[in-house]
Amino acid sequence: MSEGIQLKTSPHLRGMxxxxxxxxxxxxxxxxxxxxxxxQFGLSALALIVVxxxxxxxxxxxxxKKAGRDTTVSDWSxxxxxxxxxxxxxxxxxxxxxxxxxxxxxxxxxxxxxxxxYNVFNPALVGRAFAQAAFTVPITTWTPGMAHRxxxxxxxxxxxxxxLKPDFEAFHLWVExxxxxxxSGATPLAxxxxxxxxxxxxxxxxxxxxSSAGESSALxxxxxxxxxGCRNMLNWRIPVAVLSSAFILxxxxxxxxxxxxxxxxxxVVSGGLMLGAIFMATDMVxxxxxxxxxxxxxxxxxxITVIIRLFGGLNxxxxxxxLLGNAAAPxxxxxxxPRIYGATRKRKESSV
Amino acid sequence: MTSPFSITxxxxxxxxxxxxxxxxxxxxxTKPIERxxxxxxxxxxxxxxxxxxxxxxxxxxxxxxxxxPIARADGFVSxxxxxxxxxxxxDICLMPSAKGPMVESIVLEVYAGDPQEVLYGTxxxxxxxxxxxxxxxxxxxxxxxxGGAAFPTHVKLSVPEGCEIDTVLINxxxxxxxxxxxxxxxxxxxxDLVAGTRILMRALGAKRAIIGTEDNKLDAVExxxxxxxxxxxxxxxxVQTKYPQGAEKxxxxxxxxxxxxxxxxPSAVGLGVFNVATATQIGQLLPKKQGVIERVVTVTGPGIGxxxxxxxxxxxxxxxxxxxxxxxxxxxxxxxxxxxMGGTVSxxxxxxxxxxxxxxxxxxxxxxxxxxMKRYPCINCGACVDxxxxxxxxxxxxxxxHKAHYETMADRYHLNDCFECGSCSYVCPAAxxxxxxxxxxxSVNRSKAAAS
Numbered sequence: 001m002s003e004g005i006q007l008k009t010s011p012h013l014r015g016m017x018x019x020x021x022x023x024x025x026x027x028x029x030x031x032x033x034x035x036x037x038x039x040q041f042g043l044s045a046l047a048l049i050v051v052x053x054x055x056x057x058x059x060x061x062x063x064x065k066k067a068g069r070d071t072t073v074s075d076w077s078x079x080x081x082x083x084x085x086x087x088x089x090x091x092x093x094x095x096x097x098x099x100x101x102x103x104x105x106x107x108x109x110x111x112x113x114x115x116x117x118y119n120v121f122n123p124a125l126v127g128r129a130f131a132q133a134a135f136t137v138p139i140t141t142w143t144p145g146m147a148h149r150x151x152x153x154x155x156x157x158x159x160x161x162x163x164l165k166p167d168f169e170a171f172h173l174w175v176e177x178x179x180x181x182x183x184s185g186a187t188p189l190a191x192x193x194x195x196x197x198x199x200x201x202x203x204x205x206x207x208x209x210x211s212s213a214g215e216s217s218a219l220x221x222x223x224x225x226x227x228x229g230c231r232n233m234l235n236w237r238i239p240v241a242v243l244s245s246a247f248i249l250x251x252x253x254x255x256x257x258x259x260x261x262x263x264x265x266x267x268v269v270s271g272g273l274m275l276g277a278i279f280m281a282t283d284m285v286x287x288x289x290x291x292x293x294x295x296x297x298x299x300x301x302x303x304i305t306v307i308i309r310l311f312g313g314l315n316x317x318x319x320x321x322x323l324l325g326n327a328a329a330p331x332x333x334x335x336x337x338p339r340i341y342g343a344t345r346k347r348k349e350s351s352v
Numbered sequence: 353m354t355s356p357f358s359i360t361x362x363x364x365x366x367x368x369x370x371x372x373x374x375x376x377x378x379x380x381x382t383k384p385i386e387r388x389x390x391x392x393x394x395x396x397x398x399x400x401x402x403x404x405x406x407x408x409x410x411x412x413x414x415x416x417x418x419x420x421p422i423a424r425a426d427g428f429v430s431x432x433x434x435x436x437x438x439x440x441x442x443d444i445c446l447m448p449s450a451k452g453p454m455v456e457s458i459v460l461e462v463y464a465g466d467p468q469e470v471l472y473g474t475x476x477x478x479x480x481x482x483x484x485x486x487x488x489x490x491x492x493x494x495x496x497x498x499g500g501a502a503f504p505t506h507v508k509l510s511v512p513e514g515c516e517i518d519t520v521l522i523n524x525x526x527x528x529x530x531x532x533x534x535x536x537x538x539x540x541x542x543x544d545l546v547a548g549t550r551i552l553m554r555a556l557g558a559k560r561a562i563i564g565t566e567d568n569k570l571d572a573v574e575x576x577x578x579x580x581x582x583x584x585x586x587x588x589x590x591v592q593t594k595y596p597q598g599a600e601k602x603x604x605x606x607x608x609x610x611x612x613x614x615x616x617x618p619s620a621v622g623l624g625v626f627n628v629a630t631a632t633q634i635g636q637l638l639p640k641k642q643g644v645i646e647r648v649v650t651v652t653g654p655g656i657g658x659x660x661x662x663x664x665x666x667x668x669x670x671x672x673x674x675x676x677x678x679x680x681x682x683x684x685x686x687x688x689x690x691x692x693m694g695g696t697v698s699x700x701x702x703x704x705x706x707x708x709x710x711x712x713x714x715x716x717x718x719x720x721x722x723x724x725m726k727r728y729p730c731i732n733c734g735a736c737v738d739x740x741x742x743x744x745x746x747x748x749x750x751x752x753x754h755k756a757h758y759e760t761m762a763d764r765y766h767l768n769d770c771f772e773c774g775s776c777s778y779v780c781p782a783a784x785x786x787x788x789x790x791x792x793x794x795s796v797n798r799s800k801a802a803a804s
Contacts (some may be wrong), residue, residue, distance in 0.1 A: 007698055009788050011774030012691040012714065013373050013529065017735070017781040019728040075728060083789045117729030117782075172786045235734060289734035338743045340766050341601060342368075342614040 002082035022233045022284075023076035030279065036220050037213040041091035041143065042150025044158040045213045052093050053082030053104035067298040076341075077116050080103055084124040084279060088272060089131065089318070092155035092171070094141040096162040101131040122283045123324045125319050133217050138166055142187055145216065147178050177342070189271045192262050193315040204351025206267045214231040218274040224279035234282050237291065241298020242277035242305075243268055248308045261310060273305060276318035293329075293336035300332075301325040363565055365606040366592035371739050371775045373529050373692065380532045385540055388676065390468065391435050394460040394667030395447050395703040396422070401496040402503045403429035414441045414692070419472035419642055421459060425703040431494045434472075434643030436665035439464045448699040450688045450708065457703075458668060462668065473642035474484045478551055480640075482627055486555040493637045494644045494706075498533075499523060499627030500689055502707030505634070508617075508624060509555045515619040515743045517556040517741055522549055522566035523571065523631055524628035525591065525598035528690025529714060532712040533648045534628040536571035536661045538565065541632050542579045548635030549586050556624045561586045563628070564607045566593040570790055596773040598623040615771050629709065649673075653687075655680045655713030664704050671700035673711060685714040692774045728782035736776035736786060742769050746776035746786045753789035758796050759792060767793055 037045045059076040064071040072078075085102050105127025113119040128246050131139050157166040157172045188204060191197045205218045214221075228234035251264035267273070281287065281301050288297050301321045307316025399405035406423035416422055416435040439462040446454035458585065481489055490505040511517055522545070525532040538545060549561045565572050567590040576588040576664035591597060591606040601612050603625065610621040618625045633644060645666060652659040655679020669684065686692040688708050704711070736746035744766055752761045761767040767790060776786040 001487040005686060005696070005698065005700075007696045007793070009785075010687075010689075010691070010693050010695060010772075011710075011778050011787065012682070012685065012687055012694070012696075013778060014725055014783070015371070015735075015779045015781070017779070018725065018783065019731055019781045020726070022731075022733070022781055115729070117731050162621075284731045287732065289732055289737050290745065291737070292736075333748070337745060337748075337765075338737070340614065340744055341605070341742045342611045342616075342771055343766075344768070 017233070019077075020075045023080060026080050026232050026279070027076055027083065029228050030080070030087070030214075032220045032342050033087060033214045033224060034083060035277070036217050037087065040145040040150075040216060041155070041213060042147065042225035043085075043153065044143075044150075044155040047095060047154065047158060048091065048093060048098055048213055049086040049099060052086035052089075052098050052102045052284065053079055055099045056082030056085065056106050057089050058183045059103050059106040060111065060115075062105065064115075072115060075116060078106060078110075081110070081123045081127075085127050087275065088124065088128050088212050088280075090139060090142055091145075091213045092141065092157040093131075093138055094135075094157055094166050095158060095210060095238060097131065097135045097138060100134075103129040106129045117285055118317070119285055120330075122280050122286050124282060125323050125326075126306060128319055129323060131249055137168070141166075141168070141171070144175065144178060187271065187315070188266075189309065189315040191268070192266070193309070196260060198262055198266055201263070201265045201269055204266065205207075211273060215272045215275050218269040221274045223277050228278075235284075235287070235294055237294040238282045238287060238298045239277040241295050242281055242302040243273070246273060246300030247301040247302075249303055250310070252300065253306075255308060267306065267309070269308075271316045272318040276305075277301070277321055280318075281322050282323060286329060288329045288336065289332045290333055290336040290338055292338070293332040296336060297325050298327060301327060354508065364590055364592045365609070366594055366597065367605040367741055368600040368743065369739055369741050369775075370594040370596065370602070371778055372593075373778060375530050375593070376529045376652075377568070378473060379530065379659040380650050380661055380719050381535060382534075383536070384661060385648055385661045385770075387535050388662040388664050388668070388673070390462045390665055391668050391672035392462055392464070393442070393669070394436055394439070394665060395464060395669055395701065396433060396436070396458040396460060396667040397449055397455045397705060398423055398433065398457065398701065399430050399455060400666070400705040400707065401500060402501065403427075403431075403507075405456070405534075406430060406433045408456075410441050410458065411445075412441055412444060415439075416441065416460065416511045418466075418468050418472050419435070419470040419645055421472075421643065422460075429504055429507055431491060431496060431506075432643065433458075434494055434576070434645050436645040436667050437468055438697075448702050450695060450702050450705065453697060470645070471643060473640045476637050476639060476641055478547075483554060483557070485698060486551065486638075486750055489638055489641070490555070490634065493633070493642065495633055495637070496644075496706050498629035498633065498647060498706065498709060500693070500707050500709060502705070505630055507628065507758045508619075508626070511556060511619050511624075512617070517558045517619060517624045518560070518562040518622045519608060519624075520549065520553050520556060520558045521600075521602050521603055521618075521623055522552075522561060522628055523598055523600065523625055524563055524569070525603060526569075526577055527566060527593075527595045527598040528597075528692055528694075528710070530652050531650045531662055531690050532652075533650045533709045535569045535572055537628055537632050537648060538563075538569070539575045541636075542576045545576065545628060545632045546579050546586055548631035548633065548638075551634050551638055552624065552631060553585070554628055554736060558624060560584065563588040563591050564591055565589075565628075566591060566597055571765040595775065595783045596741055598758050599741065599771060600774060601771070610717070611795070614766070644706060647704070647706060647709070649708060650710045651677055651713075652710065653713040653715075655682045655685070655715040666706060668723060669701050669703050670697060670711065673704070674713070679708035679713070680715055687712040687714070690735040692778070693772065725783040727784070729781065729784055730784060733781060735779040735781060739775040739779045741775065742766075742771065743772060744770055746790075749793075750776075750784055750786045750789055753786075753793050758793040759800075760778055761790075761793050762797050767797070770794075
C-alpha cells in the first residue's frame with residue numbers, strides 16, 4: 001500500500017479564505033449599495049453598473065487571451081472594479097464614456113502592471129481619474145434622485161451615441177420638467193464649498209441627495225464595510241484611520257470658524273469619503289501590509305481629502321487622496337516594518 | 353471542556369498574532385492512554401535526537417533485555433539508547449527515517465511470548481541525588497525533548513554562565529490540531545508530571561515552576577491542581593487556545609510575559625522550558641534509573657479505524673500501528689507529528705522515534721480539497737502579517753523568496769527568526785507556500801555559509 005503515499009511539506013491544513021472568495025464577498029457587500037443606487041436613479045444607474053462591469057470583465061478576459069494566459073476573470077476582482085467604477089460616476093454619465101473609462105481602468109490601471117496583485121493604483125480610481133480629465137463636464141453634471149419616471153426612462157445623457165457630446169440642453173429641460181423644489185444641480189459638497197450651505201447631515205447619512213451613483217448612502221456603505229470587517233476580509237484599520245483623521249482635522253477647522261468650514265460630521269458622510277474609505281482605500285493590492293503602515297496610509301488619505309476639499313480648487317478630493325496614498329504605499333511599507341518578537345535595542349545597535 | 357471563545361478566554365495570557373485552525377481533538381481527547389502490543393520487529397535509529405548520533409553497543413545476533421542500554425552517548429550533546437523490548441539484534445543497517453534519508457538503525461527482533469519485564473535499573477531516592485549529578489542521571493535515561501524538537505534534555509540543564517534560571521515552564525499547550533498526548537498525560541499522570549517538574553526545578557535551582565496549558569484542556573488543569581499542595585511553588589495555568597501557543601517563545605510570553613531574545617535560549621531570560629511528556633518521563637524514570645523505551649503517541653485522523661492515545665515502544669514501525677488500528681485504504685497522507693509542523697512519511701517502515709508524539713492519517717477527501725486550492729498572485733492582504741507569531745513580514749519575505757534574494761531575507765527581514773510554524777501558509781488566501789519558501793531559503797543560506 002505504500003505506492004499511494006503522498007509526500008508533502010507541512011502545514012498540511014489550509015485556512016478557509018481564498019482570493020476569489022474574498023473578492024466575491026466584496027461584491028456581495030457592494031450589492032446593497034448598488035441596489036440603492038438603482039432605486040434612487042432608476043434605469044440609468046442599472047445600465048451604468050451593467051455596462052461598467054461587463055466592459056471591465058471583458059477587457060481583462062481579452063488581455064488574458066491576447067497574452068496567451070488562462071483567463072483570470074474567475075477571481076472576481078474585475079467585477080469589483082466594474083461595480084465600483086459605476087458607483088463613483090454620476091448616474092446620468094453617458095454609457096459610452098463609462099465604457100471607455102472602464103476599459104482604461106482595467107487596461108492601464110491593472111493589466112499593464114501585470115494583473116491582480118501587481119497594480120500600484122486602485123484600477124477603478126485610475127478609470128475615474130481618466131474620466132475626470134477626459135470628460136470634465138459630464139462627470140460634474142449631477143442628476144436629482146427619485147425622479148418619477150426613473151424606472152421607465154433613462155436620464156437623457158445616458159444614451160448619448162458613442163463619441164458624441166451629451167446633449168445638455170435636453171438634460172436641463174428634463175430636469176426642469178421634474179419640477180423639483182430647490183434643486184440646484186449641485187452636490188452637497190459643491191454647495192458647501194461655493195455657497196457655504198450645509199445640508200442636513202442625517203439626510204446625507206441615509207442618502208437621499210444628489211451624488212454619484214453609489215456614494216449617496218453612507219449608511220449602506222458602512223453596513224457593507226461592517227459585513228466585510230466581521231468576515232475578516234477587510235482591514236478595519238484603514239477605514240477607521242481615514243474617517244477619524246478626516247473627522248479630527250475638519251473638526252479642528254470647524255471649531256476655528258464654523259461659518260466657512262463644514263462640520264466634521266458633514267465631512268465624514270458627504271461625497272465619496274465613506275465609499276472611498278471602506279471600498280477603495282481598503283483595496284488590498286494597493287495598500288500597505290504592516291499595521292503601522294495601514295494607520296499611516298489611512299491618516300494620509302483622510303488628511304489629503306480634507307485639505308483638497310477645504311483649500312483646493314475641487315470640491316471633492318477622495319479620489320486623488322487615495323491615488324496618492326496608493327503611490328506612497330510601497331514607501332510606507334518600507335518604513336514601517338514590524339518590530340519582531342525578541343528584538344532588542346542592543347541587537348539593533350550591534351548590527352548597524 | 354469550555355469553548356475557546358468563552359468570556360474568561362480573553363482574560364487569559366497569550367502572545368500576539370497566531371491563528372485558530374480547527375482543533376479536531378475530539379477524536380482522541382477523552383480516550384484514556386492504552387498500551388499497544390509489541391510489534392514483531394523494532395527499528396531503532398541511532399540518531400533520534402538533535403546532536404551527535406549514539407554509538408552502537410551491540411552486535412548482530414546479540415540478545416538484549418528490555419531496558420538494557422544498546423547504544424551509548426557520543427559526547428555531551430548526545431544520549432544513549434535503550435532496548436524497548438527483549439529480543440535479538442537481527443541487523444544493524446540503513447533503514448528509512450521520518451526525515452527521509454536512510455539512517456543507521458538497530459533492527460531488533462522481539463521475542464514473542466517473553467514477559468517483557470524491565471529488569472534494568474535500580475530504585476534510588478531522587479531527593480538524595482546531588483544537584484550536580486542530576487544532569488548525568490537525566491542523560492543516562494536517554495531523554496530528549498518529547499514535544500517534537502528531540503533536543504537532549506540534560507543539555508538544557510546546563511545553564512550557560514551568567515544566566516540564572518528563576519522559573520521552570522512546563523509546556524502542556526499542545527497547540528497542534530488533532531494531538532492529545534500531552535493532554536492525556538496531564539490528566540492521567542499528573543503525579544509523575546509534578547514529581548518530574550520538582551526534579552527539574554532542583555536541577556536548575558529555580559524558585560518556581562508553571563505548568564502551562566491551553567484553555568481547551570481545563571480538565572487537565574484540574575487534574576494537575578489536585579496533586580499540588582496549597583501555596584505550592586509549582587502552579588498550573590491556562591492560557592488562550594491559539595496556534596502556535598506551544599512554541600517555547602510564545603509560551604514564555606503568555607505565562608511570564610518575557611520575550612526570549614532573537615537567537616538566544618530561554619535561559620537568557622531566566623527560564624527553563626520543558627515539555628509535559630519530558631517532565632513526566634523524568635518523574636517516572638529517574639527514581640528507577642531506567643531509560644526511555646516507550647512513549648505516548650496520539651494515533652488519529654479520519655483515515656484510522658480506532659483513533660486513540662497509545663503507549664508505543666520506541667521503534668515500532670508505522671505499518672504495524674496501521675494494521676493494528678485499522679487503516680482506511682484511501683488514506684494516502686501519513687503525517688508524523690501534528691498537521692501544522694509534522695512531516696509526511698515516505699515509507700511504512702518508518703519507526704516511531706523519541707520525538708514523535710503523533711501519527712495523523714488524513715484521507716483522500718482532505719487531500720483533494722487541498723490540491724484544489726488555486727494559486728493566485730499575492731494580493732497584499734496582510735493575513736500572513738497578522739498571523740506571524742514572530743511579527744515577521746511573511747508577505748515581503750515571500751516576494752523576496754520568489755526572486756531568490758535569500759541573503760537579503762536573512763539580513764534585513766529576520767528570516768532566521770522564523771521557526772516554521774506554518775501560520776503564514778495556513779492563512780494565505782492566494783495559497784502561496786510561504787513557509788515552504790522560507791525553509792528553502794534557510795537551507796540555501798546554510799549551505800552557502802558552510803561553503804564559505
